[in-house]
Amino acid sequence: xxxxxxxxxxxxxxxxxxxxxxxxxxxxxxxxxxxxxxxxxxxxxxxxxxxxxxxxxxxxxxxxxxxxxxxxxxxxxxxxxxxxxxxxxxxxxxxxxxxxxxxxxxxxxxxxxxxxxxxxxxxxxxxxxxxxxxxxxxxxxxxxxxxxxxxxxxxxxxxxxxxxxxxxxxxxxxxxxxxxxxxxxxxxxxxxxxxxxxxxxxxxxxxxxxxxxxxxxxxxxxxxxxxxxxxxxxxxxxxxxxxxxxxxxxxxxxxxxxxxxxxxxxxxxxxxxxxxxxxxxxxxxxxxxxxxxxxxxxxxxxxxxxxxxxxxxxxxxxxxxxxxxxxxxxxxxxxxxxxxxxxxxxxxxxxxxxxxxxxxxxxxxxxxxxxxxxxxxxxxxxxxxxxxxxxxxxxxxxxxxxxxxxxxxxxxxxxxxxxxxxxxxxxxxxxxxxxxx
Amino acid sequence: xxxxxxxxxxxxxxxxxxxxxxxxxxxxxxxxxxxxxxxxxxxxxxxxxxxxxxxxxxxxxxxxxxxxxxxxxxxxxxxxxxxxxxxxxxxxxxxxxxxxxxxxxxxxxxxxxxxxxxxxxxxxxxxxxxxxxxxxxxxxxx
Numbered sequence: 001x002x003x004x005x006x007x008x009x010x011x012x013x014x015x016x017x018x019x020x021x022x023x024x025x026x027x028x029x030x031x032x033x034x035x036x037x038x039x040x041x042x043x044x045x046x047x048x049x050x051x052x053x054x055x056x057x058x059x060x061x062x063x064x065x066x067x068x069x070x071x072x073x074x075x076x077x078x079x080x081x082x083x084x085x086x087x088x089x090x091x092x093x094x095x096x097x098x099x100x101x102x103x104x105x106x107x108x109x110x111x112x113x114x115x116x117x118x119x120x121x122x123x124x125x126x127x128x129x130x131x132x133x134x135x136x137x138x139x140x141x142x143x144x145x146x147x148x149x150x151x152x153x154x155x156x157x158x159x160x161x162x163x164x165x166x167x168x169x170x171x172x173x174x175x176x177x178x179x180x181x182x183x184x185x186x187x188x189x190x191x192x193x194x195x196x197x198x199x200x201x202x203x204x205x206x207x208x209x210x211x212x213x214x215x216x217x218x219x220x221x222x223x224x225x226x227x228x229x230x231x232x233x234x235x236x237x238x239x240x241x242x243x244x245x246x247x248x249x250x251x252x253x254x255x256x257x258x259x260x261x262x263x264x265x266x267x268x269x270x271x272x273x274x275x276x277x278x279x280x281x282x283x284x285x286x287x288x289x290x291x292x293x294x295x296x297x298x299x300x301x302x303x304x305x306x307x308x309x310x311x312x313x314x315x316x317x318x319x320x321x322x323x324x325x326x327x328x329x330x331x332x333x334x335x336x337x338x339x340x341x342x343x344x345x346x347x348x349x350x351x352x353x354x355x356x357x358x359x360x361x362x363x364x365x366x367x368x369x370x371x372x373x374x375x376x377x378x379x380x381x382x383x384x385x386x387x388x389x390x391x392x393x394x395x396x397x398x399x400x401x402x403x404x405x406x407x408x409x410x411x412x413x414x415x416x417x418x419x420x421x422x423x424x425x426x427x428x429x430x431x432x433x434x435x436x437x
Numbered sequence: 438x439x440x441x442x443x444x445x446x447x448x449x450x451x452x453x454x455x456x457x458x459x460x461x462x463x464x465x466x467x468x469x470x471x472x473x474x475x476x477x478x479x480x481x482x483x484x485x486x487x488x489x490x491x492x493x494x495x496x497x498x499x500x501x502x503x504x505x506x507x508x509x510x511x512x513x514x515x516x517x518x519x520x521x522x523x524x525x526x527x528x529x530x531x532x533x534x535x536x537x538x539x540x541x542x543x544x545x546x547x548x549x550x551x552x553x554x555x556x557x558x559x560x561x562x563x564x565x566x567x568x569x570x571x572x573x574x575x576x577x578x579x
Contacts, residue, residue: 065447147449149474182451360455362472403460410452 009208009242012171016135017209019058019111020244020278028056029272029308030279033297034115036062036087038079040101043088046294047102051110053298055305058279059105061098061133062087063116063124069148070120086291090114091123095130102133111135113175119143119150120158125165129172136166137175137211139198141347141356145363146182152351152365156344160205167206174202175246179213179230181358184252185372185409187380188217188226189328189390190358196233196333201343203241210241211279215248216268218413219379222323227275229326233333244278247271249304253414254287259424260417261285265300269307280304288414323379328390332356335389354387371401374409378416438490443471443480445504448496453527457495464565466491477508484518494525494548501529502539509547526552526561 011017023030033050037043047059064087066075075089090098102112113135114128121138128136144155166172178194195212202210212234216223227245234243249268255261262285272280282304284296292300321327335355340346350356354367362368369386375393382392383401440461442454451473458468471483484492494505505525512518525548529539540551552561 146451147473149472360451362451362454362470364472400463401459402463403456406456406459410456 009240011173011209011242014106015171015173015209016058016111016113016133017171017173017242017244019109020211021242022109023056024244024278029269029277029305030058031055031269031301031304031308032058032113032279032281033060033292033301034062034281034283035060035294035297036064036115038064038085038088040093040097044101044105046297047105047112049294049298050301051105053301053305055301057110057301057305059110059112061090061112061114061128063114063118064089067091067124068116068118070118070123072123090127090131095127098127098131098133102131106132113137113173117143117147119148119155121162122158122165125162129165129169134169134171135173135175137177137213139176139178139194140201140344141194141198141351142177142181145351145358145361145366149364152363153348156201156348159201160344163202163205163207167208171209172207173209173211174207175211176202176213180215180248180251182361183215184217184250184413185374185380186359187328187372187382188214188222188229188323188325190332190356190388191215192226192230192233192325192329193332193336194356194358195230196237196329197336197343197347199234199238199241199243200337201347203238204343208241210238210243211246212243213246213248216250216264216271217380218374219377220267220271222325222379223271224275225321225323226325227271227277229329231276232326233329237333245275246279246281247275247277248281249283250413251283253411254283255414255417255421256288257418257421258285259421260414261287262303263421264413264417265304266307269304270310270312273308274312280308331389355389357386357388359383372409373401373405374412378412438466439487440466440468441471441483441487441489441492442468443475443483443492443494444473445494445496445501445508446474446476447500447504448498449473450497453495453497457493460562461493461565466565477511480508481512481515481518484512484521485515490522492521492523494523495527496525497528499528499530501525501527502543505529505543505548506546509543513547522549524548524550524552524561524564526557528554 011021020030035046050057050059064085067089072091075092078085115137116124140156140159144150144152176195176198178198179191199210199212212230214230230245249265255264282300284292284300286292286296336346336350339349351365357367357370359370359372367386371383373381373383375381385392442457454470458470461468543551
């Protein structure tokens with residue numbers, strides 16, 4: 001290795017980052033569930049099942065909504081009264097309880113990431129570090145704009161402190177959720193830019209092990225180009241950092257038929273494998289109806305793992321730059337970096353001027369002048385780009401976007417996969433009825 | 438009409454709110470969208486400040502019936518807002534519409550109309566398409 005070769009730091013042994021890196025070095029895709037239960041008994045059962053699944057897995061502790069907004073008292077009351085919580089209240093349980101929970105689990109290459117959705121995660125990060133864990137996710141933009149009323153400025157401050165807490169722990173890993181904005185209908189160029197800019201923010205605040213995210217959108221070719229572009233940007237902008245890429249199985253309205261849901265999951269696993277993506281966050285066949293069980297999650301992990309390990313045909317036929325994702329992401333990143341040497345200040349200014357503008361995001365700090373659409377070939381395009389330094393495609397509907405257009409776009413992937421499952425079913429015999437909504 | 442669109446305090450979903458805004462705008466109304474996780478006090482303050490012709494509350498996280506009832510009682514407690522037209526719709530409970538209808542309770546708490554789950558959107562369109570809000574009789578629960 002010469003000094004001009006971009007250098008990727010090696011993660012510290014025994015960490016979340018090392019678990020992902022060693023699987024990746026052996027050519028395996030790491031698959032990960034979303035999973036969070038309130039009690040230690042349920043959580044341990046879930047994590048044990050994930051660890052034992054026939055796939056290369058890492059585990060997840062998803063935090064409940066009360067803890068997410070800092071209402072630890074309500075979380076504690078719910079625990080005391082046995083009321084349902086939609087996740088694991090890591091702060092209310094306290095570090096000893098969580099340390100005991102993960103003791104004996106975080107061995108043999110298995111690791112756990114804490115997922116939370118908080119615009120101010122300081123106490124969550126204290127709790128996970130105190131419990132001996134070392135990995136979490138989010139970001140000053142990605143956990144502020146979509147889910148909170150917190151001003152972006154306050155989120156930037158809280159995330160700066162959070163990064164510094166985490167960075168004091170050797171080997172700690174932080175994932176940007178910036179590639180998943182609103183789950184659907186955000187064109188890839190902006191997703192890449194936000195993920196990369198949050199990565200730069202983490203790096204500026206001392207984090208040395210980072211993952212950048214991307215959520216599967218509407219078109220396999222466009223998604224392939226996006227994931228390859230994200231690798232290129234990571235190598236370029238995070239040279240002295242350990243990094244990997246994480247893909248999320250489609251996060252929007254999910255197919256109702258089990259066959260359609262599985263086909264979408266398998267497509268995401270193949271997309272990850274083809275692009276050298278190291279980690280995949282899966283969705284389950286139960287997604288359209290209810291909160292998935294442990295068994296639903298294990299099934300999804302094993303299906304995705306098998307698909308990623310399967311034979312790969314040469315369908316990685318993406319002409320360089322056909323969809324313009326890399327150029328668009330680069331234009332956005334550079335426009336933001338020009339605003340301030342401090343990435344947090346640059347992000348605040350960029351949203352203030354509409355240079356970053358997330359389509360359909362209602363947060364008061366988002367300009368709300370951009371719109372997207374799905375074109376006739378299924379690609380996600382800009383309908384209007386607001387003040388962003390990129391060009392909108394010529395839209396078939398002209399100026400206005402109707403409410404019914406939005407409903408059609410939101411259910412485009414669901415419809416596509418459910419229809420394909422129906423056609424497939426009718427070739428193999430009587431068409432299976434779609435389960436009722 | 439000037440329409441205020443809002444979620445309830447515990448609901449962070451926004452696609453429903455974006456859809457409603459587009460729907461109302463294409464029917465010619467002027468929309469202010471307060472977005473997700475709107476605290477009761479903020480909603481009341483915005484109603485007092487903006488004096489909309491109609492308030493549309495939408496929620497899909499299953500807490501809508503609970504949060505909505507609390508919010509409307511708080512809103513009706515303001516003498517100036519007793520006559521304000523306020524409707525609610527969405528997935529209002531955790532069990533779906535088959536199990537129970539939240540309509541009567543929410544009407545009792547002070548809403549002018551309740552539109553439950555997916556069937557509610559057709560009802561809502563009909564409700565809106567009547568020419569003027571002033572011509573509307575107080576709506577009954579579906």
